[in-house]
Amino acid sequence: YRESFGLFDRKGNGTIESSSLGDLLRALGQNPTQAQVQDLVSQADAASTGTISFDVFLGVLMRDDGFKPAGTRNEFINGFRVFDKDSNGLISAAELRY
Numbered sequence: 001y002r003e004s005f006g007l008f009d010r011k012g013n014g015t016i017e018s019s020s021l022g023d024l025l026r027a028l029g030q031n032p033t034q035a036q037v038q039d040l041v042s043q044a045d046a047a048s049t050g051t052i053s054f055d056v057f058l059g060v061l062m063r064d065d066g067f068k069p070a071g072t073r074n075e076f077i078n079g080f081r082v083f084d085k086d087s088n089g090l091i092s093a094a095e096l097r098y
Contacts, residue, residue, distance in 0.1 A: 001061065004028055005054050015051035
């Protein structure tokens with residue numbers, strides 16, 4: 001997570017702008033609603049500094065009702081196989097229609 005966080009740490013000071021939290025979560029494969037992002041920002045930036053540290057960000061990810069990993073390798077492969085009807089390792093436009 002640190003590497004992804006670092007990409008959003010534009011000033012290189014170990015924090016991200018609170019307004020970037022939703023984009024960072026989406027970059028990690030999550031799909032929070034705007035309402036969820038606003039709720040998370042209000043929790044993560046309780047002092048209204050406009051920034052979120054990496055430690056606080058980890059707390060957002062690791063909380064009990066936190067986000068789930070985007071998926072394991074096998075889950076992605078199994079999902080791919082659902083659409084790869086003829087098992088040729090490719091998904092054609094026709095296969096996506098069904």
